[in-house]
Amino acid sequence: MQYHLNGFRPGDPAVHTDLTQNGGDTAPLPDTLDVLIVGTGPTGLVLASQLAAFSDIRTGIVEQRAGPIQVGQADGIACRSMEMFEAFGFSEKVLKESYWVNETSFWRPDAENPGSITRSGRIQDTEDGLSEFPHVILNQARVHDFFLETMANAPTAMAPWYNQRIKNLTVTGDAEYPVTVTLESTEPGHEGETHELRAKYVVGCDGARSRVREAIGRKLTGDSANQAWGVMDVLAVTDFPDIRMKATVHSAEEGNLLVIPREGGYMVRLYIELDKLKEDERVASRNITLDKLVAAAQRILHPYTLEVKETAWWSVYEIGQRLCDKFDDVPAENIDSQLPRVFIAGDACHTHSPKAGQGMNVSMRDGFNLGWKLAAVLRKQAVPEILQSYSAERQGVAKMLIDFDREFARMFSAKPKTGDAEGGVDPEEFQKYFVQHGRFTAGTAIQYAPSVLTGADTHQALASGFPLGMRFHSAPVIRLADARPLQLGHVVRADGRWRLFAFAATDDRGQEGGALHALCQYLEGDAASPLRRYTAKGADIDSVLDVRAVLQQEHRSLTPGDMPSLLRPLKGRYGLRDYEKVFCPDLKSGQDIFDMRGIDRSQGCMVLVRPDQHVAQVLPLDAHEALSQFFDGFMIPAAG
Numbered sequence: 001m002q003y004h005l006n007g008f009r010p011g012d013p014a015v016h017t018d019l020t021q022n023g024g025d026t027a028p029l030p031d032t033l034d035v036l037i038v039g040t041g042p043t044g045l046v047l048a049s050q051l052a053a054f055s056d057i058r059t060g061i062v063e064q065r066a067g068p069i070q071v072g073q074a075d076g077i078a079c080r081s082m083e084m085f086e087a088f089g090f091s092e093k094v095l096k097e098s099y100w101v102n103e104t105s106f107w108r109p110d111a112e113n114p115g116s117i118t119r120s121g122r123i124q125d126t127e128d129g130l131s132e133f134p135h136v137i138l139n140q141a142r143v144h145d146f147f148l149e150t151m152a153n154a155p156t157a158m159a160p161w162y163n164q165r166i167k168n169l170t171v172t173g174d175a176e177y178p179v180t181v182t183l184e185s186t187e188p189g190h191e192g193e194t195h196e197l198r199a200k201y202v203v204g205c206d207g208a209r210s211r212v213r214e215a216i217g218r219k220l221t222g223d224s225a226n227q228a229w230g231v232m233d234v235l236a237v238t239d240f241p242d243i244r245m246k247a248t249v250h251s252a253e254e255g256n257l258l259v260i261p262r263e264g265g266y267m268v269r270l271y272i273e274l275d276k277l278k279e280d281e282r283v284a285s286r287n288i289t290l291d292k293l294v295a296a297a298q299r300i301l302h303p304y305t306l307e308v309k310e311t312a313w314w315s316v317y318e319i320g321q322r323l324c325d326k327f328d329d330v331p332a333e334n335i336d337s338q339l340p341r342v343f344i345a346g347d348a349c350h351t352h353s354p355k356a357g358q359g360m361n362v363s364m365r366d367g368f369n370l371g372w373k374l375a376a377v378l379r380k381q382a383v384p385e386i387l388q389s390y391s392a393e394r395q396g397v398a399k400m401l402i403d404f405d406r407e408f409a410r411m412f413s414a415k416p417k418t419g420d421a422e423g424g425v426d427p428e429e430f431q432k433y434f435v436q437h438g439r440f441t442a443g444t445a446i447q448y449a450p451s452v453l454t455g456a457d458t459h460q461a462l463a464s465g466f467p468l469g470m471r472f473h474s475a476p477v478i479r480l481a482d483a484r485p486l487q488l489g490h491v492v493r494a495d496g497r498w499r500l501f502a503f504a505a506t507d508d509r510g511q512e513g514g515a516l517h518a519l520c521q522y523l524e525g526d527a528a529s530p531l532r533r534y535t536a537k538g539a540d541i542d543s544v545l546d547v548r549a550v551l552q553q554e555h556r557s558l559t560p561g562d563m564p565s566l567l568r569p570l571k572g573r574y575g576l577r578d579y580e581k582v583f584c585p586d587l588k589s590g591q592d593i594f595d596m597r598g599i600d601r602s603q604g605c606m607v608l609v610r611p612d613q614h615v616a617q618v619l620p621l622d623a624h625e626a627l628s629q630f631f632d633g634f635m636i637p638a639a640g
Helices: 042-051 079-088 091-097 140-153 211-215 290-300 359-378 384-413 427-436 515-525 530-534 624-632
Strands: 032-038 059-062 099-101 103-109 117-124 135-137 164-171 179-185 194-204 221-238 246-250 256-261 268-276 306-323 342-344 476-479 485-487 498-503 545-550 582-585 605-609 615-619
Touching: 032 042, 032 359, 042 059, 042 079, 042 140, 042 359, 059 164, 079 091, 079 140, 079 359, 091 140, 103 427, 117 427, 164 194, 164 211, 194 211, 194 359, 211 342, 221 290, 246 427, 256 290, 268 290, 290 306, 306 384, 342 384, 359 384, 384 427, 498 515, 515 530, 515 545, 515 624, 530 545, 530 624, 605 624, 615 624
Parallel strands: 032 059, 032 194, 103 246, 194 342, 498 545, 545 582
Antiparallel strands: 099 135, 103 117, 164 179, 179 194, 221 268, 221 306, 246 256, 256 268, 476 485, 476 582, 498 605, 605 615
C-alpha cells in the first residue's frame, strides 16, 4: 500500500474519505445518480465498492431489507475470489477469520457392510501453484462487512439506502438520465412512500426474484432437478472423523451429505439430501422441519453419531439451474444500434445449486467485470460500446457454470454404484470429476474470448503462463528499491487502472540501448503512446496505465537510479518519486517468475492486464504501435 503522496495524514491509511458524496441512510435519496445499484448482496457490494473509489462518479445502492445481513447463505470463497479481495485490500482479514479448505475426503458405503459408510479417498483440495491464496470458508455476512467497510472508507464515503425497494423502472429517451426508477419505502411508519430517481445506468443485483430483470423483460429459463436438499449450520458433538474436513458422503440407502467446516473451529455446515420431489412439486409443500434434517444427517452418517447442540441457521431448497439469455436491456437484434443502460448481475441472471460453492463467487465477479467498465465510460475514458462486453463475457461464464453444476449436482445426488449393479454413480468417478474440475471451482479457469478488450493470441508463446483472457496468475518477485518479497499480481488494485508489465530480455538492465528503455521512452515521449493520449493533463503519469517492469537479474546487481525515468516517475503535488515500479525474480526461493510463467527469456515481452485482473494482450517489447492500436480501439483521448 502506498500513501502520504500528497502530504502526511495520521490514522488508518485505508481510509480515503475526503468528502461525502452520499451518506446512505443519513442522507436523503437524490433525484439523479450516475449509477443506481439495486441490492446489497455480494454482487452489488463488489460493484459499489469499485465505483466508490471514484469521487467524480455519483453512485448509490439501495436495499429493501432494513440493514446488513447477519447470517449469510453462501460461505465458500474460491481462490480467484481471494485474489479479487486482495485487489480491494481485505484479503488478509478474510484469511485470518476463515476456515482453510486444505483437503477433501470422500465417503461411500462399506462394501462388506453397506449400511455403514467408509472413507474411500482423500485429496488435496486445490492443486499446487493454482493460486497464492487458499480456498476458504467464511460467513457471507462477514464478506459483506468487509465490502461495506471498503465503501465507507472510499473517497465517496458510500453507504446503502436501506428500506427501499424497486416499484417501477423505465428506460426513457432522456439524453442524460435515461433510466427512471420509482423507489418505495419499506421502513416501518413510512411504508408505501415513493421517490422518483433518474440515473444514467441501473444495475439489478436484486436476486433470483429480481424486479430489475422483470422490468427489462428478461427471464430466467431452465429446469429443476426435482431434488430437495436441506442445509444447516450446527454446533454438534460427533465421532465422525472428518467433521473438520470438507467431505462428501454417499450412503447406500439414506441419501447423501456434504460436510463444510465453518470458521471458528467448532461450527459445521451440513448439506443433506432429502426426498425426490414429484413433477411440479415445490419443496415448501413437504413441511420439512429441522428435526427431519437432523435425523436424515444421523442416518447418512451411520455408524457414526451426531448430536446437534445448537443450530445457528437452517433452510431447505430445491436444485435448479436457470439462466438469462442476456444480461442487459438491449435486445439481441439491436446490439449494433442500441447501447445498454440497465444491467443484471448475480442471481438476477443465473441460479444453480450451492454445493459446488460457485454462487457467490461467480456473482461477485459479475460485479468486478462491470464496475471498471462503467467507471471508464462515465469518466469519458472509454467509449460506451465497451459496456456491451459485460453481457457477452459474463453470460458465457454463467453458461459454463450451469453446465458444470447440472452434472455435479446429478453425480452428487445419484445413488452410489455398488458391485456390478446397474445405475448409480461410481464414487471413484465422482472423485475423479471433482479433481478434473478443480480449476473451474477455484475460479481460475475462466477465459474471455478475443474482443475489443482482449487481444488475439498471436504472441502467446512469449508468455505461455499468462493465457489471453484468463486472470493474471501472480508469482513471487523482489521489489528492486527495497528488496521486499511480494506477489506481483498484488499491485493490481481495484482502482480502474490498466497495468502493463514489461518483462525484460536476458541481458537487458533497463539502460539505454535495450528494449525496455526504448519502450519506456516511447510511452513517455511519443504523442501516439497510450500514456500521452489518454492521461489527463496534470494527472499522475500512471493514473490510467500503470507501467511496471520485471528484470531477470538478481536484485542486488541493479540500481534503481539506472532505470528509465518512467519507472521512477515523479507524482503528486510535491513531485515525489515512486520507487515501486521495478521488480526482479525471487531467486533465493527458487521461484523465478520467468520460468513459472513461461516467459521467453531471450526476447522478453509485454503483458497488458485489464482493471479486473484479466490478461488483455501479450506483445513483443518492441511492438509499440500494436500496443497503441489496442487502446485506440476503445479509449477516448484525454481533453487538453
